[in-house]
Amino acid sequence: MPLPQSISSNARVLWHLAINRVTGSTHEERLKSFYKGQAGDYDSFRKKLLHGREEMLTSLEFPEQGIWVDLGAGTGSNAEYVADKVPSLQKVYQVDLCDPLLDVARERAAERGWSNVVPTHADATTFTPEEGSADVVTFSYSLTMIPDWFAAIDNACRILKPGGIIGVVDFFVSRKYPADGMVKHPWSTRTFWTTWFANDNVFLNGDHLPYLHKYFTPVTLEQRRGKVPFLPFVRAPHYIFLGAKKAE
Numbered sequence: 001m002p003l004p005q006s007i008s009s010n011a012r013v014l015w016h017l018a019i020n021r022v023t024g025s026t027h028e029e030r031l032k033s034f035y036k037g038q039a040g041d042y043d044s045f046r047k048k049l050l051h052g053r054e055e056m057l058t059s060l061e062f063p064e065q066g067i068w069v070d071l072g073a074g075t076g077s078n079a080e081y082v083a084d085k086v087p088s089l090q091k092v093y094q095v096d097l098c099d100p101l102l103d104v105a106r107e108r109a110a111e112r113g114w115s116n117v118v119p120t121h122a123d124a125t126t127f128t129p130e131e132g133s134a135d136v137v138t139f140s141y142s143l144t145m146i147p148d149w150f151a152a153i154d155n156a157c158r159i160l161k162p163g164g165i166i167g168v169v170d171f172f173v174s175r176k177y178p179a180d181g182m183v184k185h186p187w188s189t190r191t192f193w194t195t196w197f198a199n200d201n202v203f204l205n206g207d208h209l210p211y212l213h214k215y216f217t218p219v220t221l222e223q224r225r226g227k228v229p230f231l232p233f234v235r236a237p238h239y240i241f242l243g244a245k246k247a248e
């Protein structure tokens with residue numbers, strides 16, 4: 001059901017989250033069905049929900065003329081956080097399977113005059129840059145939406161140059177018995193947030209961080225909580241992980 005333009009951007013996103021039933025027989029079709037009504041309002045609403053993106057992006061070192069692959073890039077808004085560095089990069093691939101979001105990324109790159117930014121329709125689990133490898137690979141709140149998230153991490157590791165850097169920020173819940181040094185969430189946290197996000201096909205997982213540790217030497221690890229719009233009394237857990245690809 002179409003909504004009048006006069007309704008606020010947040011209300012439109014909430015309307016789509018509440019009313020829109022996700023349909024489709026493939027992952028790509030389901031992503032399109034989920035996002036198509038909210039692509040134009042995506043950035044303003046997600047800014048209040050997806051914490052730590054700016055911190056993750058601004059902590060990364062981008063080499064001059066480097067290749068940056070942003071996997072599950074959505075509207076390509078991550079480039080805004082490092083807009084001063086984008087022109088000095090050889091190529092920025094913004095990889096996503098959802099065309100309505102990629103259209104926003106294409107408009108942004110054109111408006112900014114970023115001819116080296118290439119919004120690309122591809123699967124994060126298999127994408128390879130034309131140049132064959134990348135200096136930096138990022139995932140911001142995309143691993144939890146990629147069913148084969150382990151294949152996406154494997155692919156990031158495969159395309160990263162030796163010593164290349166991965167940056168990840170995402171929601172998570174801890175394992176019931178996490179390793180030393182990892183945050184331990186109580187049953188209520190693990191159950192509530194897993195159930196809450198699964199409604200939108202966002203799958204929180206206690207295995208992302210252990211899997212990232214297997215292939216990447218941690219440079220930064222933050223495990224925190226952040227506010228959720230319209231839920232004043234709770235905070236959703238997220239992590240920021242920066243790591244260097246281990247020698248094979």
Ligand SMILES: C[S@@+](CC[C@H](N)C(=O)[O-])C[C@H]1O[C@@H](n2cnc3c(N)ncnc32)[C@H](O)[C@@H]1O
Nearest residue numbers: 072073074096097098123124140141142145146
């Ligand atoms: C919550 S959004 C995050 C978008 C963006 N990184 C941000 O921080 O705003 C998750 C994104 O992952 C994308 N995605 C999910 N599965 C994917 C896959 N297999 N390959 C590429 N992108 C995928 C979705 O289409 C969506 O744009």
